[in-house]
Amino acid sequence: MIQEPSQQIADRAIMARVVQGDQSAFRALYDRLADPLYSLACKMLGDEVEAQDAMQDVFVQMWRRAGSYDPEQSSVFTWAILLTRSRIIDRLRARGRRLRVVAASADQEDIPITAGDASVAESAADISSRNESAMRVRTIMANLPAEQREAIELAFFGDLTHHEVAERLGEPLGTVKARIRRGLLKLRERMET
Amino acid sequence: MIPEEQQDQAALYALGLLEPDEAAAFESQLSANAELRDMTRELREAAGSVAFTAPLRTPPASLKERIMREIANEAAERKVVPLQRRPLGWVPWAIAAALAIFCGLLAVDRIRLKRQLAALRGVDQLMQTTFFTLAPSAPAPADAKATVAWEPGNQSGVIRISNLPAPQPGKDYQLWAVDTEHKDPISAGIIRVDKNGGAQVRFKPVENAQHVKAFAISLEREGGVQKKEGPILFVGSS
Numbered sequence: 001m002i003q004e005p006s007q008q009i010a011d012r013a014i015m016a017r018v019v020q021g022d023q024s025a026f027r028a029l030y031d032r033l034a035d036p037l038y039s040l041a042c043k044m045l046g047d048e049v050e051a052q053d054a055m056q057d058v059f060v061q062m063w064r065r066a067g068s069y070d071p072e073q074s075s076v077f078t079w080a081i082l083l084t085r086s087r088i089i090d091r092l093r094a095r096g097r098r099l100r101v102v103a104a105s106a107d108q109e110d111i112p113i114t115a116g117d118a119s120v121a122e123s124a125a126d127i128s129s130r131n132e133s134a135m136r137v138r139t140i141m142a143n144l145p146a147e148q149r150e151a152i153e154l155a156f157f158g159d160l161t162h163h164e165v166a167e168r169l170g171e172p173l174g175t176v177k178a179r180i181r182r183g184l185l186k187l188r189e190r191m192e193t
Numbered sequence: 194m195i196p197e198e199q200q201d202q203a204a205l206y207a208l209g210l211l212e213p214d215e216a217a218a219f220e221s222q223l224s225a226n227a228e229l230r231d232m233t234r235e236l237r238e239a240a241g242s243v244a245f246t247a248p249l250r251t252p253p254a255s256l257k258e259r260i261m262r263e264i265a266n267e268a269a270e271r272k273v274v275p276l277q278r279r280p281l282g283w284v285p286w287a288i289a290a291a292l293a294i295f296c297g298l299l300a301v302d303r304i305r306l307k308r309q310l311a312a313l314r315g316v317d318q319l320m321q322t323t324f325f326t327l328a329p330s331a332p333a334p335a336d337a338k339a340t341v342a343w344e345p346g347n348q349s350g351v352i353r354i355s356n357l358p359a360p361q362p363g364k365d366y367q368l369w370a371v372d373t374e375h376k377d378p379i380s381a382g383i384i385r386v387d388k389n390g391g392a393q394v395r396f397k398p399v400e401n402a403q404h405v406k407a408f409a410i411s412l413e414r415e416g417g418v419q420k421k422e423g424p425i426l427f428v429g430s431s
Contacts, residue, residue, distance in 0.1 A: 026264055027257075034252050036244055043247035052256050059260045061335075063267065073234060078241030085244070086209065086331060093332035094361075137245035155208045156243040162210040181197075181204040188239040 011076035018066045026063060033077065036134075037084045044088045044157055054091055058084045089159045140190045148183030151176055195229055203229060207236035213330040213428045214409070321346050325408050327429035332412070333357060337390070339427045341408045343370075348401060352384060352408075354392040357426075359385075360412055366426070367417045370398045371407040378409060383417045406430055 011032065017025030037058060041051035062080060069079055141149055155165050166176040195203070199222070205211050206219050223230050327339035337357040343350040352368060360366060366386070369378035381398040409428040411421050 021268060023261070023264055023268060027261060030257055030260065034257065035249065036247075038252040038256075039247040039250045040244045042250045048250070051250075052252060055252060055256060056260050056263065060263055060267070063264050074237050074241070078238050081241040081244045082209065082237070086335070090331050090334065131249075133242075134245040134249065137242045141243070141246050152208075152243060153246070155205075155210055156240065157247075160210070161212060162205050165210070177201040177205065178197075180208065180210075181201050184204045184207065184236050184239045185200075187242065188235050191239065191242060 008075050008077075012071055015066060015069055015076050018063070019069075029062070029076075030059060033080050036077070037080060040081065040084055041088060044085070045091070050091075054084070054088055057091075058087050061087065085156070092159050136191070137187075140187055143190075144183050144186055148179045148186070151179040152183045152187075155180055195226075195232055199229060200232070203233045203236050204240075207233060207240040213328070213425045214407075216330070217328065217428060217430070323405075323431045325429050325431050327408060327410065327427035329357075329427050330425065332424065333410075333426035337427070339410060339429075341429075343405060343408070343431075345403060345405070349395060349397040350381075351393065351395050354384065354386060354410075355390060357386050357390045357392075359388075359390070363415050364412055364423075365415050365417055366410050367413045367421075367423075368396055369409045369411065369421055370402045370405045371409060372402040373404040373406055375400065375402070378421055380417065380419065381408070384410065 011029075014025050014029050014032070018029055034055070038051060038055055041054045041058075042048055045051050045054060058080075061083060065083075069076065073079075074082070141152075144152075151165060151169065154160065154168060155162070158165070158168075160168065162177060162180070163173060165180075166173040169176060171179075202211070202215070202219050202222075206216060211219060223233060321344060323343045323345070325341040325343060327341065329335060329337040329339070334356060337355065339352060339354045339357070341350055341352045357366070366384045368381040368384050370381050371378050379398045379400045379402050381396045382394075384392055384394055384396075386392045407428060407430040409421075410426050412423040412426055414422070
């Protein structure tokens with residue numbers, strides 16, 4: 001599980017208030033989600049200014065569609081991540097662009113999150129927990145077999161169907177499907193341990 | 194135990210990689226299989242966590258204020274202005290009386306319409322009409338809507354679209370009827386949306402379609418194509 005249960009409960013409580021139109025709750029939700037969503041937007045769009053426009057679009061959508069959030073289907077975090085990814089893919093397609101998928105992101109340096117940043121109103125404990133989660137996922141991903149990691153990253157960060165992923169990797173569709181399944185299952189298992 | 198093939202589909206679904214028709218088929222399996230639903234939820238969580246592999250970035254503080262301003266504006270527009278109390282005690286009674294008269298007129302009108310409907314029921318093609326709700330998928334916006342009313346007897350129908358921006362130059366939206374008796378979808382013509390992203394168009398497929406199970410809209414070359422080439426934007430069955 002990528003988030004601690006206490007974080008998930010807190011997120012859901014905040015969402016319940018957002019559904020009621022509570023703007024201070026939405027501010028808190030922004031504080032909890034802005035960094036990971038912005039990081040995703042920067043990675044997929046490769047442009048910070050465009051990523052900020054995408055973020056505005058995504059958060060306004062979250063405000064409008066908060067009532068459609070279903071806790072049975074996903075955590076708030078995952079709902080927000082998948083919504084962001086979907087909106088970014090919409091933007092990329094609308095502009096007739098295709099994502100240059102970067103298999104390795106070594107060219108982009110991490111900017112550490114600090115509690116003193118003006119846009120972050122989370123507690124130091126929240127920031128620490130989130131950084132730990134990020135670190136844990138990266139470690140798990142780094143330890144996956146390279147072909148599984150490559151297939152998952154291409155699938156997640158690319159604007160591609162599974163047929164296109166297979167084509168890009170030059171592998172049969174069945175092989176690519178199996179790699180994605182095995183990689184995601186391992187990721188799930190290792191996150192739970 | 195979930196078969197491997199179904200696990201493959203669950204992983205692809207969690208990553209949003211399935212084509213719209215495949216996703217729709219998988220969702221129907223999900224609704225009937227609790228174990229598959231649980232697994233899909235867990236795979237979706239795993240898929241979401243992949244975002245953490247993106248290099249960490251923190252947005253500028255100004256972005257938060259920009260977003261909160263827009264949210265505040267939206268919230269203000271949603272608010273209903275409360276009625277002010279005025280010393281006009283007769284007004285509520287007058288409104289109530291007007292409503293009562295209005296309700297009476299509606300009741301009379303309803304009876305008249307029911308009689309007309311009963312008279313038409315035997316002959317009207319509307320009774321044979323099948324309705325299809327088409328679900329949007331990228332690149333169509335999530336809030337875009339499309340519904341089709343299909344009259345098999347007339348081999349024609351009406352499609353209504355809203356919130357769909359005009360395609361980029363050189364492209365057109367094309368409607369397709371998916372018929373079980375035909376190998377490929379049957380073209381039902383080009384759909385052009387107005388400046389507000391809406392359209393209401395009567396259409397007729399180019400071939401006889403007696404067993405239509407779904408309609409779909411794709412993005413194609415300007416003027417349309419004989420056989421679907423572009424991405425599907427909407428698909429839906431009755």
